[in-house]
Each structure stands twice: as structure tokens, then as C-alpha cells.
Amino acid sequence: MLPTLSDLSKDPIYAELLVKIHLLEQRNEHLQQQLVQTNTRHDQLQQLVNKTFEENHRLYLKVLELIEKQKRLIHRLYGQKSEGLSAKQTHLNQEAAQEDLSALEQIRDDYRHDLTQDQLAKLPAIDPIQTEMLIGESDLEPSTQITDGSLPSATDQPKKAKRAKYTVIPDNLEVKTLVHEPLTTVCDCGCQMKRIGEDKQDKLGIIPKQFYIERHIYPKWVCRECDIIHQAAAPKQIINKSIATPELLAHILMSKYADHQPLYRQNIIYKRSGVNIPDATMADWVGRCGVAMAPLVNRLHSLLLSEPILHADET
Template identity: 50%
Template sequence: MTTPPDLTQLSPDQLRHLAATLMTQVEEKEKALRHSEQVNQKLTYEMALLKRHAFGKRSEQLNVLQISLLEEGVDADIAAIETELEELHLTADTPVARKTPKRTPLPPELPRTEIHHDPENDHCRCGCQLRRIGEEISEKLDYTPGVFHVERHIRGKWVCDQCETLTQAPMPTQIIDKGIPTAGLLAQVLIAKYADHLPLYRQEQIFARAGVAIPRSTLAEWVGTCGVRLQPLIDALREVLLNEPVLHADETPVPMLAPGKKKTHRAYLWAYATTPYAGLKAVIYDFSEGRGG
């Protein structure tokens, strides 16, 4: 058993170093704890759904179509949780186990638009002329109603023969890092699902008729990730709405299956909206497990 150090014998610098080390260890343990809690919530939620499907009363059992819609929501929630876990910057001791499905190549018959990304200056910092030695190409799938087309992002590689410096323009920021959908395609999926009430399985069929097979599970992952990416916008909109002098509010009771319990209890989905006479037309939704303030 290690004997604790005598703090009275340590210099001020040693005490500061010891305090910094302890704070780092505490932060790492807090991150690991948050990771474990997120994973536990996800697994508990999935287990409760599976138990209800398998052992629920006949009146509570779902048909194939209802299960399909529920699975879409589960896949989106799981993708959102995994995205949040990645943003926690976990330590190497607690890596995130994220599935990496094999991506099907985009159909070659789709029309393609080439977008070139080259350095703003064709001279190196040392003053010499840059020479192009190659390029990297990444394809993004875009969609306008009824028609797919592919954006080919071509990033040239330029090298300075004098100082052997490699220069390459950065890839534009994407909503889903290293993913194939453009912002336009993601907007189409979200608007069709939430504004037009078009389930993902129907969108899968529509996209297949347009020439691209996008699995429903992939669409659900896109929806979940977009939910996380849009959260700062939702928070900003909530702050603006709360500054309005008058708001309309409405509640909708929803049954909630709490983890570890065999029955549901009443939860609430609240809607807050500006009045018809307000300059800002906006609505936000807030889920609450009860009516407590």
C-alpha cells in the first residue's frame, strides 16, 4: 500500500503540480462517468422497448408498421447519443464503439458537378512557384426533389520544389464529418419527415425510385446527428422566444415508459409559440416528465 506524501514537506511548486495532477485525474474520471451513464441509458431504453415488443399485453403489442416507425426513432436517438459521446472528447481509456458500415459507391450514372478547392495563392511561403502533384476527390450526395446529383470536391495537391512544402486547400465544413450527404439532402430528409410527415421508410422508397438506395437505418442516423447539430440553434431560438411579451403555450400528454418500471406514466410535450401579431413567427417544443416548475 502506497504511503501518502507529507504535504507539509512539499514546496509551493510541488503543491501546485500535485493539485494540477489531481484535477486532471478528476476530469478524466468525470468524462468516463458521463460516458458510462450515456451508454447505460441507451441500453436500458433499448431493453425496455424489446421487452414491450416481446412480452407486452396484446393491446400494447405493435404491428409491423408501428414497429417500423418506432425503430426509425430509436435509430435516430442512438445516432444522436453517439454523436454527443464523440463530442465529449473522451480519453483513450474509454473509446466510443461506433459502428462503421460499409458504404456503397454512388451510382456512376448520376450527374456530377465538380467543385475545385485550390490554394488562394500559387506561390509557397518561401516565394517559389507551387507545382501540382495530385489531388484528393470526395463525393457528396445532393438532392433536389426527384433528382439526385453528386458534388465532386476536388482538392489539388501542390508542392514547392524548393522547400518541399505540400499545400492543399481545406475541405469545406460539413454537417456530418466524412459523410456523403450535403446540407441540401439533409434538409430534404428533415423537412419531409417533420414538416410533411413522411416516414423514413417511405423516403427510402422514393430515393430508390430516383436511382439511389439509402437504407432507412442510414437516414435515421442522419436525422439523429442533425438533431445534435441543430441544438445550438434551438437554444438560441428559445432565448429569443422567452423575451417575447406574450407567448402561447399548449401541452400534449404522452405516455412515457420509464427504465426499470413495467408501466407507463404521463409525461408532457409542451409547445411555445409567438402570437399572430409578433414580428417573429416561431415555435419551440419542450419535453417534461411532469408538470413541476
């Protein structure tokens, strides 16, 4: 004979099951509430992400607008209206203009670096900043017209048709080899990796009055069992994919701002050591270094404003 419902209600196991069912129902209700809260939080975060992207997009468009305004201003200053000025007379202002353009380019590149492919696709297409906008070709003498996108050098002679091209890193410099081994050459599977080659990257460094080549070597290791290649990551650089070491960049900045040596004069000095770094290239480096040092400048600015009295030379 089967037990009746009244018989089951007296069974302690049945009572225990009822308690567990009640607890599970309470747990389920609690989880449902958490799910609603999570969905609400997700919607809030998504709105914040969208708002942040819109703000970044607005700032990005503002940077593009500033770039266009600066190009038009530079063209107005050094374009056809300045026919009476030679390349040497406008050279210092061109250096400053090139540095500003490079700084704007660096800000634009840093912004684009953090975007996804979908976000990049939504950005408006723009033309790359051309250094030819710094000065009109018709305003220069035929011998000093720009042919390679760089600024004319103050040492150019009228008889030269175009600037000669030199290798930035000569082969006769001392080479300092730095080997960047991975932290481990043992694969996750436990196998010892075998070296199959290496990548080389040459950077131009400087000791006062002496240039040298800082060669970065990245050995390549392979696991024969997993068929994967392992290699050390490249160190963080001030200017991505630049041949200049931090020491060289610091030397150029100190020479320009502390020693008051214009970039075209530094170019002349470096040529005496057999190294030709175009002043347009150095102007690009200076502009990008300015972006990298912006946090330091902002911090110094805030410290100055916190002082009760500031003294300034207003002459």
C-alpha cells in the same frame, strides 16, 4: 600599490556598481515572487483541468449508461415480446429508435474527438452500438430478418430472402465539380509548387425533384525543394465523412417533420429517381443532425420560457 577598499568606496564607478547590484537583487526578488505566483496559478489550472476531465468523464459514463438503457428498452419493446407485430407495424418506432441511438453515438464521438490519446486510454472499453438490437431477428418473418445491420423496409416482400444492395450514388447523375485550390501555391521557401495530383470526394446533393453529385476535388501540390505536399483543407461538415450534403440533410428533415413523410416513404420516393438511400441510413443522419442543432433548440427553448404566456395544444 593596489587601491584600498576605502579608496574604491570613493570611486563613482564603484558606487554605481553598488546601486546596480542592489537593483538586480530587487529584480531577482521580484522575479522569485512572480515565479511563486506562476507556480501557484499553474497548480490551480492543473486542478481545474483535472476537475473538468473528471466531470467530462462522469458525463461520458452517463451517456454510455443511457445508451445501454435505451438498447435494453428497445429490445424489450421490439424483441421477442412483440412476436405478433410485423416489420411494417413496428417500422415507425424503429426509425425513432435509430435516430435516438445515432444522436447518442454522435455525442459520444464528439466527446472522444477532443480527448488526447492518454485520456482516451483511460476510458472504459465499450461495444459499438449495433442496429440489430432494434429488433430481434427471431421476431421477424424469415424473409425479413436483418442481414446487413439495417432496418427492414416497409416495401420488403415476404418472398425476398434479403434486401437487395444498391449503390447509394448512381453514376448517371449530373456532376457539379467544385475545385478547392489552396490559398497559395507558393511554398514558404519561395518556390512555386507543382501540381502532382488530386483527391476526389463525391457527395450526394439534391435540387427539388432532382439529385446530383457534388464532387469535391482537392488538388495536391508539391515543393520539389522541400519535398512537402500542400493541399486545401476539407470544409466543415455537419456529419463527418458523410456523403450527404447540407441541402440533402435539410430536405430529409423538412420532409420528415414539416411534410410528415416517414423515412421509409422518402426511400420509396427517392427510388423513383434511381437513388436508394436506406431508411436506416437516413435515421442515422436525422439523429446526428439533432445533435448538431442542439444549440438552436436550446436557444429557442430559452426564448419560449422568457415569454409571459405560452399557448399549447393539450389534446
